[in-house]
Every structure is written in structure tokens, then in C-alpha cells.
Amino acid sequence: MDHDTKFQISNKIRDFINHKWTLVLYMFFLLAVVPGYLIIGAFFLPAQYDKTFMGELKYKCERLQETRGKRIILVGGSSLAFGIDSALIEKYLPDYEVVNFGMYAALGTTAMFDLTISEIRSGDIIIISPEQNHQALSDYFNAEIMWQGLDGSFALLRRFDREKLQKLMGQLPYFAVSKWNYWKDQNAPEPTGVYSRAAFNQYGDIEWADCQQNIMPMGYDTTTLVEFSDRLPEKEFLEECNQYIDTGTERGCMVWYRFSPMNDLAVDNTINIDAYYDQLQQSLHCEMMGNPNDMVMDAKWFYDTNFHLNQSGKIFNTCQMIRDIKAMLGDSSPTTIEVPEAPEMKQEQEAAAEEGDVPCFTYEKRNQSVFVTGLTEEGRKSTSLIVPAKWEGEIVTGIAADAFKDEKQLKCLVLQKNICIIEDNAFFGCSKMEQIVLEEIKPEGCQVGFELLNGTDAVLLAETEFVSSYKVNYAWSVYSSRIFSQ
Secondary structure (H helix, E strand, C coil), X not given: CCHHHHHHHHHHHHHHHHHHHHXXXXXXXXXXXXXXXXXXXXXXXXXXXXCEHHHHHHHHHHHHHHCCCXXXXXXXXXXXXXXXXXXXXXXXXXXXXXXXXXXXXXXXHHHHHHHHHHHCCCCCEEEEECCCCCCCCCCCCCHHHHHHHHCCCHHXXXXXXXXXXXXXXXXXXXXXXXXXXXXXXCCCCCCCCCCEHHHECCCCCECCCCCCCCXXXXXXXXXXXXXXXXXXXXXXXXHHHHHHHHHHHHCCCEEEECCCCEEHHHCCCCCCHHHHHHHHHHHCCCEECCCHHHHEECHHHEXXXXXXXXXXXXXXXXXXXXXXXXXXXXCCCCCCCCCCXXXXXXXXXXXXXXXXXXXXXXXXXXXXXXXXXXXCCCHHHCCEEECCCEECCEEEEEECCCCCCCCCCXXXXXXXXXXXXXXXXXXXXXXXXXXXXECCXXXXXXXXXXXXXXXXXXXXXXXXXXXXXXXXXXXXXXXXXXXXXX
């Protein structure tokens, strides 16, 4: 072997060794520094989500821990937060204190079981009242949103089972990085309005003056319909629910199940609710409370979802709950509450100023609303489109399910302020979709379900100053990792 060949081999060996040590040092950095960065960000930085809707969770846990007398504990989703006047219950049932542990269906009903099970005791009345849909009646659990609720109160982690803890650990990096970014920019989310912690009173009820009437464009939310089917509740939910019921009963509690309020416009009127009720009663280890047909209520009593009541609806529902509790207790004393009249529903909004690409879309009239249902041949030639404000003189308010299904050309879609409903799977199969631009500055102004971005890798773009509001909003927070500034 000549000298030059030996020299080349020697250089390659030295380069390999240098490269190997570079990799070792890099891996050491990742293993030693990155976990520390995440741990500090998650657990040692000041709480960043305290003023958000989810910031209320730890205070509900505190109230549950601190109340010492007999209690009525309401366990479920946000229909309880929006639908109950706890002070009114205490007035007519003075032997009890009320803890409204209704929070957010996207957390999962079984997570509410985990957070309350260690605190229930003899003499308590526990009313389980999840929303009548798949998310609330399954073992669904959203770790990303749960971290927001746990921020600043991490001792609550010990209450979760192993499976939920694993999901939480999987979301820890995103939570930590988000906190670092908020802290570094001194820009912790401070939402205002009904979807903020300021909207809750000391009982855990939503108490917000603006919730006066039904603001949904067609009187109901098409993205989250009331669901009665043979597949609900799911087997896993029933198992955890019955375990929770059995534990409460063993500790001397009275545990009952009550249906949540349901918007009658969102209920399939061909469904036999009584048959569903009978089947559920046979499956649960507790008594059923009230009549489910009474919980299918006029749309005028609701606010912004098929389960959220307005202020008048809250009184209507609370009055019925008091009567239901008294009936379960064998209490025949009168309940004389003056229930306000159902308020009229909000009128249609004004259209946005931009005309948009009217000829590029197909449309469908639904009652007094217009929905985009797809693209025309002209629309399929474009990569970027603006959904128009009006079609044939009427306001375009919604994007229908599957409206852009399998559209391979479209990359950017602009949704103006007139769009207030986007149905699930609207963008399924949009493989080249990159951006969905949201011009509505108030996230609560546009209804979305939990499968909005199914089948697409697109991101959601909002105006810079409103990105934080979208990320922590009740409905949009499930997409927080995909919401960015325009």
C-alpha cells in the first residue's frame, strides 16, 4: 500500500472518529439538556393558563376538597357549567352544598371521574350528567387540553390512571414549549368573555351576562348533534362509569344518572328515546334521575351549542333538577321558582364586505342559511380561494361536511367573518391543502366540531393578536398545535 493511500485511509478513520464523538456529544446534549428544558418549562415556570377557561379546573378541585358538609356533586361536561344555578339549588335544598364539577367534554367524562373519586364521601349526592354524544360517552381523553387545566396544580396528576398518564407524558413536550413561549414573550393567554375563567362563579357555574339568547345561525350546531345509538355508551365508558358508581355507593353516597339538556333541533325525531333509556338503565349500576324526554328542550333555551343553555335556560333546567332531586329524596315540598320566558333567537348577522369567489363554489340552502357544498369546475382550477359573503342575495354562513373532500388542487382557503359553521370532515382528503385562513376575530363566532381537520395536514391561520384566543377557546383548543399567525 503506497503512502498516499495510507494517508487517505488515516484521514477517513480520523473523520469517522471525530464524527462519532460529535454524535455522542450531541446525544449527550439531547439527553441531558432537553429533558431539563421541558421539565423546567412544564413544572417550574409560572402558570400561563390560569385566566383561560381551562384555568378553572383546579379551582373546581379545590372547592371539592374544601367543602365539608353534605354535598351535591355534579359530574360531567360543560352542559353542567352552563346549565346550573348552584345557589338556587342550595336555596331549595339547604342541607347540601353544591359543587359544579362540569367542565369540558373534550377532557373526557372518565377524567372527571378520576379527578373526583378520591374526594367523595358518605352523605354526598353525586349526579353524573355527561352530554349525549360519542365524545362524552366514551373513554375519550384529550391530554393536550388537560395540561392547560393542570397548569400550576400538578399534584392532581396522581389521580389519573396509567393510560391517561401515558397520554399526558406524550403531550408534555408541546405543553412545556408552549409555556416557555408564553413566558418568554410575556404573553400568557388572557381571553375575555364567556370562555375565560372570569366567567365562572364560586360554585363553578358559568355566570356571564352576555349568554342571553340562542346565537346559533340555524338555532342548533350541526357539528355536534345529539346522538342516540346502539353504540352508546361505549363499553369502556360503562365499565369506568359503573366502577365510579360502585365506589361511591360503597362510601355511602347516593349516585344518580341524569341526561343533560339537549337542543330539540339537534335530536333525530325518529329516535325512540324511551327504548334508549331502558337499555341504559339496565347497563348502569345506579338509579336514573328524571325523564330524558323532559331534557329535550326548545332551541330558544340554548346559547351557542346543543348542550349550553342561556341564562333563562339555566333557570328552567335548574328548576327541573331541583324537582328531580326532591323526587329522588322523597321530598314533597313545593318548588316555586319563577322561570323567565324563553328568549327569542338572535337575528342573522350581516355579511362580510369581501365578495369572494362566488362562481367557484356550489351551494345549498338550509332553512334561512346558505352552506358551501363543494367546488365548481372553475373552482377546481384554482389553488387559492375566498369563500364569498353572499350567494343569490343571502348570507353564506356554513361549510358543509365533505365540501372539499378529495380536492387535490386547493392549497389555501380564506373563510370570512360570515362563516359561522364548519362541519366535520369538510377538508377530508385535501392532500395539498396548506392553509385555512380564519378572518373571524372572535373564535366563538365560528362553530367547529372535533373532526374539523380530519384528512388534511393544513394549518389554521388567525390574525396575530387573536391566535392566543383561538388556542385556548372552548371549541378551537383541540387544534391549538395547528393554529398559527397569518
